[in-house]
Amino acid sequence: xxxxxxxxxxxxxxxxxxxxxxxxxxxxxxxxxxxxxxxxxxxxxxxxxxxxxxxxxxxxxxxxxxxxxxxxxxxxxxxxxxxxxxxxxxxxxxxxxxxxxxxxxxxxxxxxxxxxxxxxxxxxxxxxxxxxxxxxxxxxxxxxxxxxxxxxxxxxxxxxxxxxxxxxxxxxxxxxxxxxxxxxxxxxxxxxxxxxxxxxxxxxxxxxxxxxxxxxxxxxxxxxxxxxxxxxxxxxxxxxxxxxxxxxxxxxxxxxxxxxxxxxxxxxxxxxxxxxxxxxxxxxxxxxxxxxxxxxx
Amino acid sequence: xxxxxxxxxxxxxxxxxxxxxxxxxxxxxxxxxxxxxxxxxxxxxxxxxxxxxxxxxxxxxxxxxxxxxxxxxxxxxxxxxxxxxxxxxxxxxxxxxxxxxxxxxxxxxxxxxxxxxxxxxxxxxxxxxxxxxxxxxxxxxxxxxxxxxxxxxxxxxxxxxxxxxxxxxxxxxxxxxxxxxxxxxxxxxxxxxxxxxxxxxxxxxxxxxxxxxxxxxxxxxxxxxxxxxxxxxxxxxxxxxxxxxxxxxxxxxxxxxxxxxxxxxxxxxxxxxxxxxxxxxxxxxx
Ligand SMILES: Nc1ncnc2c1ncn2[C@@H]1O[C@H](COP(=O)(O)OP(=O)(O)O)[C@@H](O)[C@H]1O
Ligand SMILES: [Mg+2]
Numbered sequence: 001x002x003x004x005x006x007x008x009x010x011x012x013x014x015x016x017x018x019x020x021x022x023x024x025x026x027x028x029x030x031x032x033x034x035x036x037x038x039x040x041x042x043x044x045x046x047x048x049x050x051x052x053x054x055x056x057x058x059x060x061x062x063x064x065x066x067x068x069x070x071x072x073x074x075x076x077x078x079x080x081x082x083x084x085x086x087x088x089x090x091x092x093x094x095x096x097x098x099x100x101x102x103x104x105x106x107x108x109x110x111x112x113x114x115x116x117x118x119x120x121x122x123x124x125x126x127x128x129x130x131x132x133x134x135x136x137x138x139x140x141x142x143x144x145x146x147x148x149x150x151x152x153x154x155x156x157x158x159x160x161x162x163x164x165x166x167x168x169x170x171x172x173x174x175x176x177x178x179x180x181x182x183x184x185x186x187x188x189x190x191x192x193x194x195x196x197x198x199x200x201x202x203x204x205x206x207x208x209x210x211x212x213x214x215x216x217x218x219x220x221x222x223x224x225x226x227x228x229x230x231x232x233x234x235x236x237x238x239x240x241x242x243x244x245x246x247x248x249x250x251x252x253x254x255x256x257x258x259x260x261x262x263x264x265x266x267x268x269x270x271x272x273x274x275x276x277x278x279x280x281x282x283x284x285x286x287x288x289x290x291x292x293x294x295x296x297x
Numbered sequence: 298x299x300x301x302x303x304x305x306x307x308x309x310x311x312x313x314x315x316x317x318x319x320x321x322x323x324x325x326x327x328x329x330x331x332x333x334x335x336x337x338x339x340x341x342x343x344x345x346x347x348x349x350x351x352x353x354x355x356x357x358x359x360x361x362x363x364x365x366x367x368x369x370x371x372x373x374x375x376x377x378x379x380x381x382x383x384x385x386x387x388x389x390x391x392x393x394x395x396x397x398x399x400x401x402x403x404x405x406x407x408x409x410x411x412x413x414x415x416x417x418x419x420x421x422x423x424x425x426x427x428x429x430x431x432x433x434x435x436x437x438x439x440x441x442x443x444x445x446x447x448x449x450x451x452x453x454x455x456x457x458x459x460x461x462x463x464x465x466x467x468x469x470x471x472x473x474x475x476x477x478x479x480x481x482x483x484x485x486x487x488x489x490x491x492x493x494x495x496x497x498x499x500x501x502x503x504x505x506x507x508x509x510x511x512x513x514x515x516x517x518x519x520x521x522x523x524x525x526x527x528x529x530x531x532x533x534x535x536x537x538x539x540x541x542x543x544x545x546x547x548x549x550x551x552x553x554x555x556x557x558x559x560x561x562x563x564x565x566x567x568x569x570x571x572x573x574x575x576x577x578x579x580x581x582x583x
Pocket of ligand 1: 098
């Protein structure tokens with residue numbers, strides 16, 4: 001169940017090559033054996049998340065009747081390694097259900113979810129989730145919240161854990177707030193903590209459910225830019241759910257549009273990286289994609 | 298705008314807070330004198346004190362006019378209390394009562410919290426047991442006292458059991474409600490990290506339910522005191538209940554009031570202890 005490879009203390013690996021410019025990059029990388037191997041072999045476009053005829057229904061009882069909703073599917077698609085995939089859809093289109101299926105928090109009614117070739121039977125720290133309402137534990141300080149995943153998954157020893165926690169808090173710009181309780185932070189700061197908590201277990205894949213949905217538009221763009229910066233430093237597969245076309249386009253390599261539980265569109269976004277959220281929104285290619293996505297949505 | 302709202306008595310130096318060049322969030326030390334004043338001098342404290350003094354004065358006034366056999370003013374109550382302390386009578390009674398109270402309350406807390414958690418944790422267990430617990434909850438415990446006497450006699454055991462029963466259901470039902478009301482996101486987060494069942498209980502469910510548990514303990518504490526007096530007056534005549542009953546039968550109203558006040562104080566202190574623990578355990582709340 002556990003990932004033995006994540007116990008490798010980062011700094012030890014980083015020491016040898018701990019020089020100038022590559023420095024920051026390695027520091028946040030916590031390389032897993034798999035990831036290193038994959039990068040070394042130059043394997044690309046390898047499928048890591050696969051959905052086969054995936055379908056999920058919910059039944060709600062109302063007196064003598066019951067209402068059956070097909071929340072998602074049937075859906076078949078593959079997500080490639082290290083890709084940033086945006087899942088775009090209106091409210092009720094099945095986005096959260098899709099994410100929870102991949103996370104293993106709900107079971108499929110029919111079909112399969114395969115992650116790294118294995119059928120998903122339940123949740124695990126290889127797939128960390130960032131929730132819409134940051135879902136921090138109010139009784140834990142910021143630091144302790146970020147440490148939560150390390151404790152529960154037993155991925156790191158005490159000393160290593162502290163080191164990882166501090167590095168991640170620095171990474172999301174909250175180095176000075178370790179001792180605060182969540183209710184003492186603004187919404188944007190809470191979301192950053194949620195991101196740090198997910199990254200702390202160095203998940204192979206990162207699942208994000210409208211993580212910036214409850215913050216104002218300006219902050220949302222800033223947080224998006226920050227996410228991109230972090231992702232460029234240490235790429236991993238990201239499934240990013242949003243109802244904002246601009247956000248999906250700015251961040252993603254590929255945008256999948258969900259409509260009434262089905263895939264309505266699937267677009268590769270070839271805009272150059274690294275991306276600047278400010279500049280990119282004037283790009284003609286961006287505008288054209290935006291128009292076409294808005295039509296299908 | 299902000300300037301207009303400063304109080305005129307504030308020294309001008311405070312206005313450096315409004316200087317945009319200084320950091321927006323700053324830490325500063327509260328002078329000891331100010332801290333003391335804040336703790337002691339809120340207006341409602343003064344009003345409360347005034348109310349207390351007025352009530353005592355009224356009591357004293359009417360108490361002196363009434364017959365000694367039916368009523369006693371605070372001054373005589375104080376004298377009686379001093380006598381009872383000097384003779385050791387009051388301490389003995391308080392100890393007698395306190396032992397039963399603490400035993401009964403602790404037992405209620407342990408059983409109530411464990412059963413409440415078990416009912417919330419194992420859904421089927423909880424749903425099966427729930428109607429029975431709810432039925433027991435409405436049984437007036439006083440009606441069980443004769444049976445208690447038949448089973449356990451008149452010693453410490455039946456008293457402890459009555460106290461326990463008085464407090465148990467509030468604690469149990471609140472713990473149960475707490476587990477049922479844990480935010481599903483809290484559980485989801487722990488599950489995504491692959492938490493074991495035990496960790497899920499220890500690190501997610503347990504802290505999340507603390508607010509509910511403490512509500513139960515607080516109500517349970519006050520009910521335990523009621524159960525204690527009931528037991529001491531209704532059958533095992535002992536402790537503070539005995540102080541009240543025996544002195545009432547000889548019309549020593551001053552001593553009766555000493556008993557009443559001692560019982561009330563025990564209730565207040567037990568609740569305060571629960572609340573102090575609550576504040577310590579749930580630091581994130583303030
Ligand atoms: N636990 C559930 N019980 C009943 N219906 C649900 C449940 N979860 C989702 N649904 C239904 O499935 C549909 C898709 O929901 P969801 O995946 O949350 O959409 P989105 O995240 O895109 O807003 C909605 O119609 C919703 O009402
Ligand atoms: Mg949703």
